[in-house]
Amino acid sequence: MTVFKIPGVMTADELTELAFHRAAKKSKPGGAGSKLTRERAFAIAKLQIIQDVLTEKLKKYTKGFPSIDNLHPFYNQLVDVLVGNDRLKKALGAMDWGRRKIAGVCTANIRRIKTEDNINEIQKHRNAAYGRVASVLKQINSELLLLNTARETLRKMPDIDPEVPTVVIAGYPNVGKSMLVERLSSARPEIAAYPFTTKQVLVGHIEVEWVKYQVIDTPGLLDSDPSEKKNIERQAVMALEHLANLMVFVLDPSEYCGYPLEVQLGLSERLKNYFPKLAMIEVENKSDLKVLDSERLKISAMKGEGIDKLKELILSELKTIESNPEPETQNLEP
Numbered sequence: 001m002t003v004f005k006i007p008g009v010m011t012a013d014e015l016t017e018l019a020f021h022r023a024a025k026k027s028k029p030g031g032a033g034s035k036l037t038r039e040r041a042f043a044i045a046k047l048q049i050i051q052d053v054l055t056e057k058l059k060k061y062t063k064g065f066p067s068i069d070n071l072h073p074f075y076n077q078l079v080d081v082l083v084g085n086d087r088l089k090k091a092l093g094a095m096d097w098g099r100r101k102i103a104g105v106c107t108a109n110i111r112r113i114k115t116e117d118n119i120n121e122i123q124k125h126r127n128a129a130y131g132r133v134a135s136v137l138k139q140i141n142s143e144l145l146l147l148n149t150a151r152e153t154l155r156k157m158p159d160i161d162p163e164v165p166t167v168v169i170a171g172y173p174n175v176g177k178s179m180l181v182e183r184l185s186s187a188r189p190e191i192a193a194y195p196f197t198t199k200q201v202l203v204g205h206i207e208v209e210w211v212k213y214q215v216i217d218t219p220g221l222l223d224s225d226p227s228e229k230k231n232i233e234r235q236a237v238m239a240l241e242h243l244a245n246l247m248v249f250v251l252d253p254s255e256y257c258g259y260p261l262e263v264q265l266g267l268s269e270r271l272k273n274y275f276p277k278l279a280m281i282e283v284e285n286k287s288d289l290k291v292l293d294s295e296r297l298k299i300s301a302m303k304g305e306g307i308d309k310l311k312e313l314i315l316s317e318l319k320t321i322e323s324n325p326e327p328e329t330q331n332l333e334p
């Protein structure tokens with residue numbers, strides 16, 4: 001299921017061809033009236049078709065995209081990271097500009113044609129309008145292309161319901177977050193033996209006794225200031241900030257992930273300080289490789305060990321949070 005259902009966006013050339021083709025299909029009026037009257041009506045009808053076709057298309061593009069300012073803060077920031085809110089707004093603005101410009105060109109030439117008594121001049125006005133319309137579309141072509149790319153990105157966005165109790169899985173890259181998410185939920189993330197396999201947040205669901213919970217897989221985080229994060233890592237911070245009712249912080253004591261335990265613990269501390277109100281469960285993954293002498297829950301996402309216990313812990317935490325309707329997401333501003 002996709003969150004944003006956005007219609008496909010055509011290029012300037014495609015739009016020009018579509019509009020002109022529709023106009024060309026218009027058959028010449030026969031019957032009564034002089035040749036001049038018929039030519040005039042014919043030219044007006046063609047321009048009207050071009051205006052209608054393009055107005056409808058460009059309006060559809062503007063309407064098809066979500067209104068960025070009204071999005072949930074998580075999606076607002078996600079769109080900003082993945083597409084750029086300003087670029088998107090500018091491109092949508094260009095659709096309105098183009099639509100108005102085309103309407104203006106068509107209306108002006110229709111007016112001229114109405115008062116024109118020379119058949120050649122009528123055709124000249126019509127052709128002039130054609131040329132201007134094509135040129136307006138060319139002027140917004142880069143925005144049309146941007147919208148099409150944005151559409152592809154938006155369609156692939158995770159379908160997260162901010163109202164559903166949510167656990168966000170966080171930790172250093174390569175520690176086994178995605179494998180854990182796969183164990184815990186319906187999600188089927190990509191898992192690989194290198195850091196930053198996960199480049200975008202992904203959602204899975206756990207359903208227990210008809211209650212649905214969300215599990216969110218995030219890209220790996222390095223131990224640096226959460227407010228300074230860019231793009232890939234930033235998405236993990238955004239998920240914690242706007243969606244998480246609970247964080248499961250995954251550690252890899254085997255250090256097979258490629259990062260010393262020290263720095264992983266450093267990140268854990270940093271996140272605790274940055275999100276002081278957020279409930280957190282720390283787990284040690286890869287227990288098949290190494291087990292520490294500690295109080296933390298030990299699991300092996302690979303072998304499936306400790307997963308049921310973790311699931312129980314998660315559900316009981318989420319239930320307590322649920323009975324306290326104030327979400328835990330009001331953390332420090334980034």
Ligand SMILES: Nc1nc2c(ncn2[C@@H]2O[C@H](COP(=O)(O)OP(=O)(O)OP(=O)(O)O)[C@@H](O)[C@H]2O)c(=O)[nH]1
Pocket residue numbers: 172173174175176177178179180190191192193194195196197198199218219220221285286287288289299300301302303
């Ligand atoms: N031995 C062992 N390997 C594991 C375990 N869990 C995950 N791995 C391996 O660790 C590597 C990373 O797993 P991922 O689930 O992709 O890790 P991730 O934390 O999602 O990584 P990023 O998305 O890159 O941040 C893979 O090669 C997994 O097979 C585990 O419990 N035991």
Ligand SMILES: [Mg+2]
Pocket residue numbers: 177178179189190191197198217218219220
């Ligand atoms: Mg991953």
